[in-house]
Amino acid sequence: MLTDNEIYATLARRIKAGIIDGILYLALIIFLMFVVSQVLKDGGPIRALLIYSPLFFLEPLLVTYLGASIGQHLLGMEVMSINTRKKCPLGISLIRYFTKVLLGSLSLIYMLFSRKHQAIHDHFANTVVLLSRKKIEKNPSFANHGAIEQTYESEYKYPSPLRKFCVFIVWYLLSCILIDVLIETSAILLLPDYSIKTEKLPEGVELIRDFLLSITFITFAIWAAKGRLFGARRKKMKN
Secondary structure, three states: OOOOOOOEEOHHHHHHHHHHHHHHHHHHHHHHHHHHHHHOOOOOHHHHHHHHHHHHHHHHHHHHHOOOOHHHHHOOEEEEEOOOOOOOOHHHHHHHHHHHHHHOHHHHHHHHOOOOOOOHHHHHHOEEEEEOHHHHHHOHHHHHHEOOOOOOOOOEEOOOHHHHHHHHHHHHHHHHHHHHHHHHHHHHHHOOOOOOOOOOOOHHHHHHHHHHHHHHHHHHHHHHHOOOOOOOOOEEOOO
């Protein structure tokens, strides 16, 4: 049960934090590549471990001891255990992070279906991401940056979050197959140098394909979350 100063962080805010983290991690790796190459002239697994270890351990350590990644901290968020309402133990933070890395954007998009705004990796770790309670106490208006993204109309009955998410996955996979077939067929008909035996689509066509898949991913996720996708539609409540 949330208290008055516990507000869920929105999907958009968490995506922004992830972008900040990605930029910072990239800068750190470039810096480590320069430093390590000066110290260790020869390559090898030790050199690679020193350079890329931040990708595997930095965020879990920050979540455990700081309560958030750097991007989340800068944007006023904190990660906490649902059971204890405290920072996550290191083991839980590691499970949470590697689940996030493994599932990528699919994990975050689940926030649209979760009433607690939990990504899949939050569910695995039994954690939740909130707006910083200290910031809200100092500046109550900061709570306006958190919102419930699922808007349910009282006159409708909605399917469960898990059902809506599974229906979204099915529709997205079917759309991927359909888009691939259409792109391949169009390329064969319109591009003289392209055939079914060609190993790779032209770069411009690949970009169009990726754009269509991205739009489909976002559109179906929103439709499913709002109960408007076939198989997970909301139903009008009887008076």
